[in-house]
Amino acid sequence: MSKLTFGAGIWHFATYLDRYATDGYGPAKTLIEMIDLAGQVRDLSVVDINAPWSPDISVDEVEVALKRNNLSVIGITPEIYTREFSKGAFTNPDAGVRRRANEMCNQAADLVRRFGASYVKLWPGQDGWDYPFQADYKQIWRYSVEGIGELASQNPDLKFVIEYKPREPRVHMSYSSVARTLLGIEAMGLPNVGILLDFGHALFGGESPADSAQLAIDHGRLFGMDVNDNLRSWDDDMVAGTVHPIELFEFFYTLRKNKWEGVWQLDQFPFRENCLEAADMAIDFLKHIDGALDRLDWDALQAAQDRQDAMGAQKIARQALFGF
Ligand SMILES: [Fe+2]
Numbered sequence: 307m308s309k310l311t312f313g314a315g316i317w318h319f320a321t322y323l324d325r326y327a328t329d330g331y332g333p334a335k336t337l338i339e340m341i342d343l344a345g346q347v348r349d350l351s352v353v354d355i356n357a358p359w360s361p362d363i364s365v366d367e368v369e370v371a372l373k374r375n376n377l378s379v380i381g382i383t384p385e386i387y388t389r390e391f392s393k394g395a396f397t398n399p400d401a402g403v404r405r406r407a408n409e410m411c412n413q414a415a416d417l418v419r420r421f422g423a424s425y426v427k428l429w430p431g432q433d434g435w436d437y438p439f440q441a442d443y444k445q446i447w448r449y450s451v452e453g454i455g456e457l458a459s460q461n462p463d464l465k466f467v468i469e470y471k472p473r474e475p476r477v478h479m480s481y482s483s484v485a486r487t488l489l490g491i492e493a494m495g496l497p498n499v500g501i502l503l504d505f506g507h508a509l510f511g512g513e514s515p516a517d518s519a520q521l522a523i524d525h526g527r528l529f530g531m532d533v534n535d536n537l538r539s540w541d542d543d544m545v546a547g548t549v550h551p552i553e554l555f556e557f558f559y560t561l562r563k564n565k566w567e568g569v570w571q572l573d574q575f576p577f578r579e580n581c582l583e584a585a586d587m588a589i590d591f592l593k594h595i596d597g598a599l600d601r602l603d604w605d606a607l608q609a610a611q612d613r614q615d616a617m618g619a620q621k622i623a624r625q626a627l628f629g630f
Pocket residue numbers: 469504532573
């Protein structure tokens with residue numbers, strides 16, 4: 307078994323509101339409390355942290371909390387999707403709001419340097435449009451590409467990852483698929499912008515996540531990944547492996563086939579579940595997948611794929627993953 311690094315978005319340990327439980331699914335937690343919970347997960351060593359966080363918590367306090375929990379930071383996610391950005395961050399019609407998004411992302415870049423993290427994670431969830439005729443598509447796409455291109459040019463020492471998703475909260479997100487995101491990145495023409503591929507977002511978008519990973523790798527742009535699960539019609543952010551185990555196995559098979567190395571990161575929202583149990587469950591399944599990749603008959607699988615033999619390939623994959 308290879309030595310894996312497991313991570314999680316710190317929001318895994320938060321409590322959530324939605325448009326029905328407007329009182330939340332539990333009492334609110336501070337960032338420090340979330341870090342202390344993350345520290346209780348077996349095998350978790352890195353976290354992605356949203357910024358800015360509450361002003362009554364200093365960067366030093368966060369650093370101390372991370373240290374006592376043996377955690378380091380993989381990425382900082384600027385919150386460019388809150389009320390101020392309800393009409394978009396990089397694509398906002400107001401140039402002042404677009405500037406504010408740029409400033410927030412630059413502040414996130416400073417935190418990445420401070421924590422020695424790997425990247426600024428951009429999730430422009432409000433960038434896009436809702437209604438027919440609302441948007442000048444050429445303008446929206448230009449804003450999307452230029453906004454991130456400007457940011458990456460201002461910080462050539464850092465990596466920026468774009469996490470695409472088809473929709474929510476915007477009805478149509480600008481960076482909605484692996485192909486559109488690669489097109490945008492190629493248009494920027496910069497070496498320090500890549501994709502963070504969220505397995506669930508690819509499923510939700512009707513993609514085969516393993517194929518999405520292969521495409522991003524072939525363009526040299528797979529900088530990070532998240533795993534979770536969903537019922538394919540929404541970004542449910544359920545526990546990894548609970549709904550689509552065979553596709554998750556194919557996703558990691560593709561990463562290993564390409565010798566891709568990086569953190570195996572959870573992006574789950576355990577609304578009604580115990581967050582520690584949900585993280586441990588997912589990581590246990592990911593370890594099982596890693597073991598299954600060791601057991602897999604790689605040559606036989608390649609031969610089956612060369613024949614495009616669906617049942618033959620399934621038997622080999624199933625044997626390794628489920629043992630029958
Ligand atoms: Fe994600």
